[in-house]
Amino acid sequence: MKKVLFIAFTLLMTASAVSVSAQNKDRRKSFNSWDNYEITTEKVGVDGTKFVKVWGYGRTVDKAVMAAKENAVHACIFRGLPGNASAMSTPPICPNPDTLVSHEDYFQNFFAAGGPYLAYVNMTTDGVPSGTDCRKVKGGYKVAIYVQVMYDNLKHKLEADGIARKLSSGF
Amino acid sequence: MKKSLIMAALLLACSVSGWSQAKKPTIMVVPSEAFCTRNGFTQQVTTTGAVSVAPDYARAMRENSDIRTLVSAMGDFMAKNDFPIQSLEQELKRLQTEDAELAMMTGKSGGEINETPLERLRRTAKADIILDLDYEIHRNGPRKQVSFNLQAIDAYSSKLISGNTGLSSDANVPMTTLLEECVLSFKDNFLSGLQHYFDDLFANGREVSVTLLCYDNCPIDFEEEFEINGEPYELAEIIEAWMADNTVEGRFTTAAKSANRLRFNQVRIPLYAQNMNGRDVAIDAEAFARPLIRMLKKKPYSLVVGSSPRGLGEVWITIGDK
Numbered sequence: 001m002k003k004v005l006f007i008a009f010t011l012l013m014t015a016s017a018v019s020v021s022a023q024n025k026d027r028r029k030s031f032n033s034w035d036n037y038e039i040t041t042e043k044v045g046v047d048g049t050k051f052v053k054v055w056g057y058g059r060t061v062d063k064a065v066m067a068a069k070e071n072a073v074h075a076c077i078f079r080g081l082p083g084n085a086s087a088m089s090t091p092p093i094c095p096n097p098d099t100l101v102s103h104e105d106y107f108q109n110f111f112a113a114g115g116p117y118l119a120y121v122n123m124t125t126d127g128v129p130s131g132t133d134c135r136k137v138k139g140g141y142k143v144a145i146y147v148q149v150m151y152d153n154l155k156h157k158l159e160a161d162g163i164a165r166k167l168s169s170g171f
Numbered sequence: 172m173k174k175s176l177i178m179a180a181l182l183l184a185c186s187v188s189g190w191s192q193a194k195k196p197t198i199m200v201v202p203s204e205a206f207c208t209r210n211g212f213t214q215q216v217t218t219t220g221a222v223s224v225a226p227d228y229a230r231a232m233r234e235n236s237d238i239r240t241l242v243s244a245m246g247d248f249m250a251k252n253d254f255p256i257q258s259l260e261q262e263l264k265r266l267q268t269e270d271a272e273l274a275m276m277t278g279k280s281g282g283e284i285n286e287t288p289l290e291r292l293r294r295t296a297k298a299d300i301i302l303d304l305d306y307e308i309h310r311n312g313p314r315k316q317v318s319f320n321l322q323a324i325d326a327y328s329s330k331l332i333s334g335n336t337g338l339s340s341d342a343n344v345p346m347t348t349l350l351e352e353c354v355l356s357f358k359d360n361f362l363s364g365l366q367h368y369f370d371d372l373f374a375n376g377r378e379v380s381v382t383l384l385c386y387d388n389c390p391i392d393f394e395e396e397f398e399i400n401g402e403p404y405e406l407a408e409i410i411e412a413w414m415a416d417n418t419v420e421g422r423f424t425t426a427a428k429s430a431n432r433l434r435f436n437q438v439r440i441p442l443y444a445q446n447m448n449g450r451d452v453a454i455d456a457e458a459f460a461r462p463l464i465r466m467l468k469k470k471p472y473s474l475v476v477g478s479s480p481r482g483l484g485e486v487w488i489t490i491g492d493k
Contacts, residue, residue: 086341088357089360152251166253167252167253167254167366167369168195168252170373171369
């Protein structure tokens with residue numbers, strides 16, 4: 001009887017361990033996924049810019065802030081920005097879902113640490129995010145920053161580099 | 172030798188890219204009819220005895236400074252995208268001056284410029300893409316809010332290319348600030364809609380309309396039968412077969428078919444064709460229809476055929492007279 005109970009207990013523990021491990025794996029996956037971030041348009045930015053609130057994950061607050069900046073530029077290029085009550089949604093500069101794969105080398109370099117993407121992000125909040133904008137999560141921090149993305153400059157750069165199509169191309 | 176070959180290849184590439192520029196559609200911002208009616212910018216127009224109310228664009232542009240602000244802001248971002256828009260205000264002024272000059276113009280021997288009533292009617296402000304603009308100001312005490320509606324319409328197919336509606340923020344600021352905010356709000360969405368339209372144009376050809384009309388002095392109509400390969404076919408059928416052979420992937424719709432009138436819409440034409448010297452050139456609806464006109468002039472049809480373009484995307488072909 002004891003033996004049966006012991007086997008059942010062992011099986012139960014193994015199953016729950018496997019389940020927890022799978023959950024951790026899923027969390028790690030979503031933690032590392034580039035598509036896992038939230039971004040909202042705050043208001044209509046001044047001409048040629050987008051004013052957004054964007055979240056980023058990182059082991060430290062600084063790394064999370066850098067990730068948030070990357071996410072802001074990534075959203076403008078590949079995902080688009082959602083609208084709100086007074087600002088219409090903004091379509092992505094590269095609406096073709098294959099652009100990232102077909103120009104992988106270009107974007108590896110563009111989004112490298114200290115890469116060209118930084119020229120298109122202006123921080124609009126001073127200092128380290130605090131309060132509800134800085135959350136401790138398992139494995140690091142999740143922070144939100146308010147940034148101004150130089151959308152038109154970014155678009156012109158990608159057009160000049162042959163990544164995005166110009167409105168007047170072909171005419 | 173290698174160097175000269177490379178140079179020749181480069182020159183060829185340059186010349187090919189020079190030929191392969193499609194005709195750029197013209198874009199014009201026009202206040203919507205609803206806006207003109209709401210704000211009293213209307214005029215009575217008498218056409219063939221019938222009186223109707225039409226928008227008075229010249230007065231709207233002259234008396235409403237907000238429209239000018241919106242047009243300037245839109246003109247600015249379109250110019251930044253290498254797509255300058257035509258100014259409705261300037262076009263109307265140009266037509267006025269043209270009218271005055273044509274009335275005064277005489278040749279050295281006293282000859283006057285000929286203009287048929289139809290030519291005069293067609294000499295109006297027009298563009299290939301119309302940006303139909305409407306906005307309304309909502310007041311809530313000292314605070315103002317602007318609701319806007321901008322539609323980009325293909326002037327020939329009357330299809331909506333891009334539609335944008337929205338609200339500005341609710342604030343106690345000058346009207347100009349709210350209007351500029353509106354333009355900045357819809358700008359990128361609007362440009363994306365245009366880009367999508369142009370991408371479709373390059374992939375599937377330009378969408379045009381072709382109308383064939385029969386004058387009453389024409390000896391035949393579109394139901395007249397001709398023998399092709401020993402089989403009798405109606406002229407309308409023969410023209411439909413020509414359309415199927417010459418459109419992009421045979422795409423067209425026969426919208427109207429009768430003894431005296433044939434109308435094809437959703438006609439997808441290639442952007443380029445060879446001209447009489449065998450050179451690739453960008454074409455519009457009239458250039459697309461020229462081979463059909465030549466075919467109808469030849470035997471066994473031997474018809475008198477005229478053509479009349481209505482902008483880049485529509486052509487009227489008349490048989491029996493020019």
